[in-house]
Each structure stands twice: as C-alpha cells, then as structure tokens.
Amino acid sequence: MLWNSRHPGLSCAFCRRNDDCPEKYGKKETYDCGITLHYYCLIMSSGLYQRGKENEGIYGFLPVDIKKELHRATKITCNVCRKRGASIGCTVAKCRKSFHFPCGVAKQCIFQFTGQFASYCWEHKPVQKVAPAAKWANSSHACAVCLESIDTLPSYDVLKSPCCKNTWLHRQCVQYQALSAGMFFFRCTICSNKDEFQQEMLRMGIHVPEKDASWELEENAYQELLQRYQRCDVRKCLCKNGREYAETEGKWDIVLCKYCGSSGTHLACSTLVRCLQDWECPECRAIVHKSGMLFWKYLSSNRKRTGHHESVHSSPKCPRLSSETQKETRNRQMFATRPIADILEDLRSQINLKIITTFNVDKNNIWDGYLKKIRYKDLNPASTICVKFLDHDRQREVDDLENPCNEFFSLLLHNLQNSTLFEGSATSKNLNLDSRALRWGRYFEAGRVFAMSIVHGGRSPGFLSTTLFNCLAYGPEMAEPTIEDVKHFDLLQKIGKIKGSSTLEELKMYVKEYADYLSIAGCLRPVWSLGDKEMLVKDMLTFHVINRVRSPFERFREGLKFLGVLENIQKYPEAFVELFCHRPKKLTSEIFEKLFSIKYSQDKKNRNNQESRIIRFWKEYLGEIEGGKAAASFEEILTFATGDNAVPSISFHPNPTIEFMHADGKIQYRFPTAQMRQNCLKLPMSKTYKAFKESMDFAICNTHIPDRD
Template structure:
C-alpha cells in the first residue's frame, strides 16, 4: 500500500500515533486483538537514499517520529500477520493507539481545507439558513474554502464574524426545518417526499459537513433511539389506535401477537420507523455529507467518536478549570494604577466563576461561552486561540454605565476596571 501521510509539526505525540492508526487500521486491522507493525525508513537529506534508523530503547514515540521526519519525507514499511514474538526487538512498533475525534477532524481538515482559499458571504441574522442554502446552491460552492462572514446591517468592528457562530445558528435553524421532526434534541428524519424531490436532505448533509470541515459544530440533535415501546409485555395493554398504527407500519400481526413476540415486533417497528420509511431521505442526507470530502464514510468508520457530534448524546457541563483554561488575561504594562484596578477586577472575575460553578449565578459556563464566543459548547477542535480577558475604564461624564461586553469575532471579553466587588460585577 502506498499512501501520503501529512504530519503537522505542531502535533503532539498522541496525535501523530492517532493519525497513523487512522490511516492503517482500515487496511490491516480487521478483527479484535489483531495487530500489525511497521518499520520506519528515514530519507537522507538531499539524496534518494533510505535507511532504517536506530530504534530508541523505549520504542518509537510520536515525538521521535516527528524528529526523524523533520528534514524530509518519512517512509513507513508496513508488516501484517506478524506475531508479537517475531516483531519483538526489531525496528518496528506494534500499533495499539486508539483514534480520537480531535485527531480525525484535524487530519480531515488538513487534507480537505485550503486556508488560502476564501469565500465572502453576507447574510441576514433573521434568515441565516436561507442565506446559507443560497451559498450551498451556487455552482462555484466549495466546502474547502474558508467562509468570511458579514452580517447585513451590522457595522464591521475590524474583525471577521466568527465562523463558529455562523454555523451554530444555521444548524439550529436546520433542526426546525422540514427535514427533521421530533422533540428538541431528539430528532428523526421526516418522510417528506417534496423535500426529497427538492434535495433538501442533501443540502442538510452539505451544511453539516461544511460546518465540521470548517471547525464548526456538528448537528448534536439526532435521537439515538426510538421511545421505549419494548417495555410493554402484553399486546392487550396497547390501545387500539396504537395497534392500528403498528399495523400500518407493515406489521399487521400485531393484533394477534402474544407476549413472546413483542420484542421481535418492537425491533421491526424501530427499524421501520427510524430507517426503512426514510431510507431514501437518509441516503440523500449522507450523500450531502459525503460531498464534503467523503465525510460520511469517515463518520461510519469511527461512528462511536462522532456520536457527540451527530446525536444528542449527554454532554458533561463545562467545569471551572476547563472554563478558566480558555482565557488569557491582558493586563496593562505601562500604568501601575490601571494594572492595580485590573487585578482587582480579575479577582472579582475569579469569584464570579466560583459562584457559577456552585449554581449561585443566574447563568452557566455554557451561557457565558455563548455570550463571549457565539458557540454554546466547545467546538470539536477547540477555538483557534485563547479568549482574551480585556479591561476598560468607565467614563465619568456618561450617564449610562457601560456594561461588560464581548467581541465574539475576535474572542475578547471586556470587563470594567476597578470594580468595588464581585456582586457589582456579577
């Protein structure tokens, strides 16, 4: 097998090993516990010569792989059907890494997104989904291009509008469109033949794929299962209307079924409702996802790690430490008094975060995150940089007090200097 492996020198050792695992596992690892190994071949700078570098005593790490590939291409000779005793002591490594979502999406972006390619998009906040679909329908639409967003009627502040906020808002609108139905956060595909003919399921897939390719959120709202009909053990307990509905779903024997047959009926009903009745819609939807660099094929190969991105899988709330790590504080360096006032405010900010953690504020860390960044959860690949905690001075000549504010496009939160106490800042 010959393949091109693109490795970013900013990656960690874990990301390097995960990238190799993702590349090779689809070809060699077919069964549980089955393993394969590989030998690194290093190229001599300014020549075509290859050699097997000495294996470190502790075995190869991702960091060492980066080091030997620093001055040229890295070639990997793969071995499969090797036993552990055969490979032991040789210049090869048995790959046992697991692949995480971060590694998969970073590799996908590196191979599919062109940072130098831009597409300028102007949309109205009151009709974001329609504006986004107009972009997708353009003959020259390319998911690889980075969108540069501007909102109609809003004065530019010197920064591009945040791409993450743009995608979060259009995917929220998409959840209420004709392609999905069900309770918020627990959605199914609709069986809408008009939408199917108009390729709306395809467009929905493209929007989700476009968002993930550009570092935005996933849909995060698909229901992982139907309601728990299997808890019923006796057909006599079902209402006549429910029996009629089950019969119309292609299971007419429901009326005469006994208790032993209920699990099988439930299984067939779930399959019909979730998949069979909307097979064409699902096919069109995944076709749209695959139009973005084969994204759906990648999701299928690593469906477990993509569950939090595609479904309403429970999310752990942000912890105090996770939230604090998102920030860097921009203190003044030239004025001692300003610095003292800023340190006082920063201390009150710390107190407020503790109150949020303890449930003593009227908002959560997720609410704060949305206010500051436009994203209601951490993006799959994180933010492009830290959030800057900045400060401003109140103008004594103004009657109105200027409230804390954020610039989501530049990831900045502004707090007033010299606050008297945490309660005032809160």
C-alpha cells in the same frame, strides 16, 4: 428556458463565429431573447455571474447580465486575434491577457469547468508533473481510450492518468469520453478510479457534464428491466403446468428472492403462506448467513439453544461478560481508535485559506440565506468561510460585533434541530419524512451543513439519536431502534397493545385490528405463539424509524460525505458519537477559567495590581453564576465573547483571551466589550466588585443573543 431552433448561419454574440461544434465550443443556440451563443463562451465569460434560477434566462444567466457582459467585452481586445469582444481573462491576478473562447482553444489555453470556472492563458496554464521523459523513451504506449499509439510526453494534447502509472490519453479522446459518459460514469478506463481521475481531468480543462450517460438516454435503454422474472427455480417444482406458470393469486403465485430478485418460487413449492412472501434463494442464503451482517443474530440464537453450557466454552478474551457485552466488545475491535481532536485537526487541514466563500445572510432568515447562496454558485466546501450578517434594513453590521463563522453554523444547526427534517426530543432526534423537503434536496444540505460545521470549527450537532448515528456509522442493517425512538402517539399505542398482549387470542385480535398498518409496513404475518409479538414489535420499530425514512437517510448521508466526514465517522465511530449524540458538556466556573487565557499589560509597575484585582472579581463573578446568584449565564458570556454558546468540537480558533480596558485619558470604560473575531473579552477596570458585577450583568443580558437550545 426557451429557445428557437438552430440557425447555422448566425454567429455567437461573444466570439463572432458561426461554427457549430458542440465538442469544442459547446452547443450553439439562438434563444428567445434574440441572442445566439456558444454554451462554453457563455459560462466561461469572466464578468458574468449566474444570478437567476436554472430555469430563468439562459441556464440561470439573465439576459440583462449577458448584454452588460457583451458591452464590457467590446472594449477588450483579444491577445490572439487582435479583435475586440474578448470576454475571457486569465485568472492569474497579475496577467492582463484576454481572449475569445475559440482563440483560447487554438492557443491551447486551459478552461476549468468546475468551481469558480477559472481560465488560464498559455503562459500560466496548469501542467502535469510527471517523471522525466527518458523514463518512458524505451517503451511504446497506446491511448487508453482509442488504443492508438501516443507520445509519452505530457503536453496540451497528451494527458497522463493520475491513478495509473503508465496510462496516457489523447485530450480529444478524453473529452469525447467525458461528454458521452457524463459525471456519473466518467472514470479511468484502466482502473475505474472515479474521484481522483475526474479531479485531475477537470483541472486540465476537460468538460465533464452533469448528465446521464449517452447509452442511458437511448430509446428503450432499459426495456429488458421492464420484464419481471417469472419462473420457479426450486429443485422440485410441484406445478403441473410447468415452472413458468404463474397466477396473480393463490398457491401458484411466484415470489422472488428478497435479496437478488433473479430467482423465484411458487408459494406451494416452498410451503409459503400467502401473506409471508419473504423468500431467500439457496445461493443468497449461503452468502448472507456467512456474512457479518447476520453473524451476530445467528450467534445470539445459538446461545439461547446452548443455554448454560455457553459459560463453559466462552472465549477467554471476554471472561464473565454477557452476550450483549461480548458483542459490543468484538464490534469495537473491528474499528480503529484515535483521539477526536487529532481526527478533526486532519479534517481541518483541508481548508484552503486562499479560496474564500462569502455568505451575506440575515440572522432571522439564516437557512434561506444559506440556500440562496449555494443555489446560484457551486460551493467549494474546502474554501474558507466568510460570513457577513445583515440587519433588518439589509445594512451590514459592524464586523467587531460578530464572530460570524461560529455563529453562522450555530444558527444553521439550531434551525435544523427545530425543522421538519427531524423528529424526537431535543437531545435525541431521528429523521422525519418530509416529502417536500426531500424533493427540494433539504436532507442533502442538512448533511452538508453538519460536515462543514464540524470541519470549519463550528458547533458539534449533538442532537442525533444513537439509532440514527448507528445507521450512519455501521449501516441501517446493523441499527436496532428502541421504543424511545418513536414519538407518534398512534404508533406507540399500537405497539403498547401488541406488546402487552397476555394471550395468543388477544395478540391475534390486535394483529387483525392493525392489519392495514402492518401490511403497509411489511410486518403482516401469521402469529403462532405469544412469543411472536417480540419480533413483530421489532419489525414495526424498524419500519417506522429506519425503512420509512430510507430515502431521506440516503440523501442526508450523501451530504455528510463532504470533506470526508462520513468516511471518518465510519472509520472512528466511537470518537464521533460524542459529537453527534450528546449535547456539549455543561459549562462550569472551572471550565471557564481554563478556557480564557489572560493577557496582562506590559507596564506591570502601574497596572499589575489593578488587573489582579479585576481577575479576582472575574473569578468571584463566575462562582456566583455557577451558584445562580448572577443574572447572566455561562452560555451568554461565551456568546458575548465568541459568538458561540458552546465550546466547539475542534476548540476555538484563536483561543479565547481576556484583556483589560484601562482609562484612556478622561475616558472611563464602564462596561465590558468583546472582539468576537479574536475571541477576546475585555473587562472594565471597576473599583469594587459590586460595580463590576452590575456592569457585567447589564452588558451581557442586554446584548442580542439568538434563542438557542
């Protein structure tokens, strides 16, 4: 986006004012399309939508759209100044008030700079609910930002912190703090609460820009970080030239602590060889070895030293268990247990039925359609998802032929499962390193799709490896990758040769042969015995499966934080492992009979016998499918009826039902139909089982069903 230098004399095209006050109205700029605008006047206009990319037009708003909005505003009179050009309207549907942005500020309207960018007039603006004023009357308070005295009566100019009981703030002080700190550092000045505080301030009309803090944008803000620590801190330094003497190579090269980086040692002073540079300062070693992260490694090595005496002193709570089993048992005791259905129901309660986000997507280009939607508009993950599929001619399909939400998430997960973001077998995938996808934020979006699919009743992912799930649930430091997590042939060959070494000379030969790779992986070290190969292989696996993809993993984990999914995974790992690491259970005739409830006709006298006959046909048909004697499959029938080829993790909403299609006059229904929005399968009233089976096979097998794993 290009713009000219500021022109203080030019007026904003929306509000017709030439005030240049960034704190109140946003930055005023004259752009290369000849339009002068206040930033807040632009983004808060009710009829303006961001149809371009961030670098297109003016902050993604196309000039042609801005001119249309200006033309629309010329017909609307401001309810404050009585002049035309009021482009902002109250969000409340029944309210007809319109106003300019500066007029709204003067009238104490509320503008929410988040979500749908809602605006509220002076009559319908949100207010803070606090205890009666008498409660605060006998105590004096100060603004938590400027420390000046403040009236403890909530109003437009006085706000109360949602996280601290007795914290009050001036609106103007909070706004200046938000503009200075930015989204990443704006928090309560008393308790440092970020999420709850930001959410309440945004609701009350505080603009929190998505930018770095002002102190980070100063010139040479991080100058001190450019100086590498160069000092030997061991108790007895052996260097004759002093503790601060350092060489780039040799025994006087300084190595820093691998944990804190603020303590160092000469290689010679800590008897380190040149290629082994991992060193822990005494302070960090004392902390780390007492932490839970390394406790089990210490315990395991201690067991090996004690040998058979361990069984004599083993804990009575874990009798006759191996060391690994005892480790798993104690780990499980650290986490709460709860049925997965209850957890998912709680997550689902976040969905706001009053806010709807609509996706218009093409089944053949589902991922790009999803990205296009979220690129131009902030996605509220708690809103109700409404999906409309488009055919190849970009015409909408008939609604009754689709259950859009379930199929939408199923197609997205199928796309991710076969994308370059993951590698491995169909049922055990780890993250793959794709630099382009990382640069474009695809890993974050993948995590967000996982979270939304689970909460909105979609399909459970079911294709992650146990190693990747353990990284999410317990942290990468606790995960232990195995050879099954590696699919690269070259690496498998290297690991196989090192692991298969039968002599120390052979092991040293392979270490020398693969020195380049081991150096890049941070695994290159001298080997003194044949037993060193086990630790070497373990380090190679850790690098390839975990450390190599650490950046994609962090972005993927950030996406999973949506709707509190990651928090619940870490709290209830055993409950979620079935959703992420195992594919849905194989469908059987017994599951199908329990899955569908039958709606019999109310006119039992004439139709009960006919419907009972069709149910017998239905059960016989399911039995033939299970025995492989029918053309259709359980997955195809489920897709035909509900739009999903597997039972979702949170069950169906509504529950699947079976209805009957009786003859309507002269019209005879020969083939089954479905209403996917209601998860309803309608069966034809065939007179013989042969006719019933033929009609079911023909309809289900000839219905377009996306190819899924």
